[in-house]
Amino acid sequence: MDNIVSHIQISHRARAQANGEEHFQKHTISILMENNFGAFNRIAGLFAAKGYNIESITVGPTEEKDVSRMTIVTRGDNQVIERIIKQLHKLVDTITVADLTFDSFVERDLILVKVQSTPETRSEIMQIAEIFRAKVVDISPETLTVEATGSQLKVDAIIKMLRPFGIKELARTGRVALKREFQGEV
Amino acid sequence: MPAKSMTTTSEKLMTGSEIFVQCLIAEGVDVVFGYPGGANIGIYDALHDAVAIKHVLVRHEQGATHAAEGYAKATGKPGVVLVTSGPGATNTVTGIADAFMDSIPIVVFTGQVPLKLIGNDAFQEADIVGITRPITKHNYLVRDIRELAKTIKEAFYIATTGRPGPVLVDLPKDIMAQKTTFEYPQHVELRSYKPIVDVDIMQIMKAVKLINEAKRPVLYVGGGAIQSNASAELKALAEKMQCPVTTTLHGLGSFPEDNPLSMGMLGMHGTWYSNIAVSMCDVLIAVGARFDDRVTGNVNAFASNAKKIHIDIDPACISKNVVADAPIVGDVKNVLTKLMDLVHRVDTHDWLATIEQWKKEHPLRYTHGKEIRSQYVIHKLGEITKGNAILVTDVGQHQMWTAQFFNWIHPRSHITSGGLGTMGFSLPAAMGAAFGRKDLSVISISGDGGIQMNIQELATIVEHKLPLKIFVINNGFLGMVRQWQELFYERRYSQVALRNPDFVKLAEAYGCRAYKVTESSEVEGVVRNAMAYNDGPVFVEFVVAQEDNVFPMMPSGQTVNEMIDTPDPVNKNGQPDHKGLSILEKG
Numbered sequence: 001m002d003n004i005v006s007h008i009q010i011s012h013r014a015r016a017q018a019n020g021e022e023h024f025q026k027h028t029i030s031i032l033m034e035n036n037f038g039a040f041n042r043i044a045g046l047f048a049a050k051g052y053n054i055e056s057i058t059v060g061p062t063e064e065k066d067v068s069r070m071t072i073v074t075r076g077d078n079q080v081i082e083r084i085i086k087q088l089h090k091l092v093d094t095i096t097v098a099d100l101t102f103d104s105f106v107e108r109d110l111i112l113v114k115v116q117s118t119p120e121t122r123s124e125i126m127q128i129a130e131i132f133r134a135k136v137v138d139i140s141p142e143t144l145t146v147e148a149t150g151s152q153l154k155v156d157a158i159i160k161m162l163r164p165f166g167i168k169e170l171a172r173t174g175r176v177a178l179k180r181e182f183q184g185e186v
Numbered sequence: 187m188p189a190k191s192m193t194t195t196s197e198k199l200m201t202g203s204e205i206f207v208q209c210l211i212a213e214g215v216d217v218v219f220g221y222p223g224g225a226n227i228g229i230y231d232a233l234h235d236a237v238a239i240k241h242v243l244v245r246h247e248q249g250a251t252h253a254a255e256g257y258a259k260a261t262g263k264p265g266v267v268l269v270t271s272g273p274g275a276t277n278t279v280t281g282i283a284d285a286f287m288d289s290i291p292i293v294v295f296t297g298q299v300p301l302k303l304i305g306n307d308a309f310q311e312a313d314i315v316g317i318t319r320p321i322t323k324h325n326y327l328v329r330d331i332r333e334l335a336k337t338i339k340e341a342f343y344i345a346t347t348g349r350p351g352p353v354l355v356d357l358p359k360d361i362m363a364q365k366t367t368f369e370y371p372q373h374v375e376l377r378s379y380k381p382i383v384d385v386d387i388m389q390i391m392k393a394v395k396l397i398n399e400a401k402r403p404v405l406y407v408g409g410g411a412i413q414s415n416a417s418a419e420l421k422a423l424a425e426k427m428q429c430p431v432t433t434t435l436h437g438l439g440s441f442p443e444d445n446p447l448s449m450g451m452l453g454m455h456g457t458w459y460s461n462i463a464v465s466m467c468d469v470l471i472a473v474g475a476r477f478d479d480r481v482t483g484n485v486n487a488f489a490s491n492a493k494k495i496h497i498d499i500d501p502a503c504i505s506k507n508v509v510a511d512a513p514i515v516g517d518v519k520n521v522l523t524k525l526m527d528l529v530h531r532v533d534t535h536d537w538l539a540t541i542e543q544w545k546k547e548h549p550l551r552y553t554h555g556k557e558i559r560s561q562y563v564i565h566k567l568g569e570i571t572k573g574n575a576i577l578v579t580d581v582g583q584h585q586m587w588t589a590q591f592f593n594w595i596h597p598r599s600h601i602t603s604g605g606l607g608t609m610g611f612s613l614p615a616a617m618g619a620a621f622g623r624k625d626l627s628v629i630s631i632s633g634d635g636g637i638q639m640n641i642q643e644l645a646t647i648v649e650h651k652l653p654l655k656i657f658v659i660n661n662g663f664l665g666m667v668r669q670w671q672e673l674f675y676e677r678r679y680s681q682v683a684l685r686n687p688d689f690v691k692l693a694e695a696y697g698c699r700a701y702k703v704t705e706s707s708e709v710e711g712v713v714r715n716a717m718a719y720n721d722g723p724v725f726v727e728f729v730v731a732q733e734d735n736v737f738p739m740m741p742s743g744q745t746v747n748e749m750i751d752t753p754d755p756v757n758k759n760g761q762p763d764h765k766g767l768s769i770l771e772k773g
Contacts, residue, residue, distance in 0.1 A: 033378070
């Protein structure tokens with residue numbers, strides 16, 4: 001683990017400058033951590049204590065027993081993001097910390113939306129779901145519940161399309177993300 | 187340091203409490219500062235038979251954590267605390283936060299209610315792991331007796347390696363009563379915690395290039411140099427480069443102040459010339475220091491002409507407040523050794539001559555007459571001890587005067603609460619230092635405010651006949667707050683005047699020898715007597731000038747341009763010494 005952090009910092013800045021990136025852009029940070037008692041609190045608490053912003057946070061098991069992956073979407077200028085990564089690294093429970101923002105990565109959100117429906121609108125809603133490759137997972141005389149997954153933009157778009165019908169309830173997970181295996185130019 | 191060849195396994199079934207004691211023995215712990223209660227009574231039962239471990243019964247748990255800090259700072263070994271659940275645990279919080287801010291290795295063991303009662307608002311239950319999460323380097327709740335020994339081993343390892351800090355281990359009462367076989371691990375292997383880093387040679391080369399091209403370099407040295415035991419390497423490097431050295435509050439003693447390259451302390455109450463030198467330097471080499479706001483003032487104006495090299499073991503410290511041009515992550519001693527081979531002597535002849543001139547024009551100074559000035563007490567103490575003592579200060583004016591006017595020669599001779607600024611720190615911390623270091627005089631210096639914040643530990647000190655010198659600088663005020671009110675709030679003295687007890691009677695009631703000094707002419711004699719008495723503690727109250735101020739002063743968040751120099755005249759007759767100290771007798 002020789003100075004990972006300073007490498008991150010250098011490559012990070014160089015790339016941000018090369019790409020002329022926005023200063024306050026969104027960053028997706030992927031953390032592998034020991035599944036220890038209190039580890040989640042320690043990480044969430046760090047964001048609260050240092051005043052860093054969290055747009056979304058997810059945590060769940062990985063392929064390895066005792067290891068969890070946490071995906072945090074946060075916002076800040078490069079200096080703030082650098083600090084966040086270093087502070088996360090410093091916690092005893094964290095195994096690796098990676099900012100995926102400047103890499104090629106796949107990201108998914110999942111939503112469940114309970115939409116108001118009538119016999120007249122039902123088929124239209126089902127068509128919209130189909131266009132987004134979403135599934136209808138529950139039905140009642142007055143509602144349809146749709147499950148959709150995808151990038152943040154795709155999920156935002158389906159919500160926008162369903163809103164005119166009347167959204168009764170909505171549940172949305174935070175972001176999960178993995179770095180793509182091939183990072184080279186396509 | 188962990189004992190290597192200790193028997194650390196046993197087939198015999200042992201209780202958690204017995205295992206706890208065996209773990210401490212295996213870690214080489216010789217002193218524990220603690221307080222018993224319902225949740226840790228089983229541990230105290232096991233401790234009763236442990237002759238290798240001296241338990242010091244403090245009078246308040248805050249005293250235990252500060253004592254552990256003082257012990258750790260004076261010896262370099264981790265300090266150990268054992269308290270009960272609930273209020274016992276919450277009383278340690280200030281000391282833990284203090285150790286966290288100042289990177290002091292302490293391990294705090296707290297009793298806890300039985301595992302099955304946790305969360306039930308049981309008697310003396312507090313979620314101490316939750317409470318201390320943001321102020322510990324790491325903490326644990328032991329939930330399985332088979333994890334106990336491993337957890338204790340990890341706690342000591344994490345507290346003492348990398349950037350040191352406090353670690354808390356919460357011990358539920360039922361777990362400590364269960365039985366298992368004892369095996370103390372020889373090594374700790376944590377994939378998520380690898381504090382020992384190899385120094386990156388590319389980072390070193392970048393720094394070397396900056397250093398070798400420097401015309402006006404300054405070494406800015408913090409507590410990391412002392413933690414890393416790097417004083418010899420620092421001296422060698424400074425002398426090879428012919429580079430002036432300024433230290434932070436926690437760096438005092440890392441570089442001898444009788445060396446002509448020393449500029450004393452920098453920062454809000456640092457020497458005039460060290461702050462000016464930093465503002466004028468072209469290369470600033472930060473060594474185990476963290477660009478604290480009390481050092482930098484306005485961070486944008488701090489050493490704004492300089493390329494900054496930042497050496498620190500904690501990557502999160504680098505470029506946190508000030509962006510480093512050459513960051514070096516690593517142990518200070520290791521990094522300085524590598525730099526030593528690669529840097530040249532820099533031509534600093536003119537630079538050093540300029541600084542020498544500043545020292546003559548703007549020395550640290552005071553005038554004094556019949557009325558005692560605190561600066562004089564500290565100055566005399568430095569002369570009498572020749573720097574061979576451990577000084578443990580509290581927080582406030584006396585702390586700054588001690589930093590300024592004592593002659594700091596040896597590493598680990600200065601112990602104070604720097605980051606958190608905890609009043610009440612000095613007395614218990616000095617007690618801890620005295621348990622760790624029998625070879626040196628330990629002197630506690632407090633103000634009349636701070637001494638009353640942990641004065642109960644006088645009972646512990648008297649009980650153990652510790653030869654502590656307890657000096658109280660009594661100006662009848664919360665002096666530093668009063669100074670700010672004088673300078674920035676139009677002398678509206680709001681809640682800073684103290685109506686004090688008779689300190690001499692109070693100390694005597696505890697069974698302590700006590701003196702009161704009211705005139706300058708008595709200071710030297712009383713200090714000499716106090717230093718010569720070693721059969722127990724001596725308490726000395728110095729009644730000093732009431733409305734005295736600490737200068738130089740760079741007001742909070744401002745720059746060297748706003749620095750206020752000492753108003754007292756410069757002694758033109760005698761040249762100031764290398765520390766840049768000038769004293770004038772008042773008629």
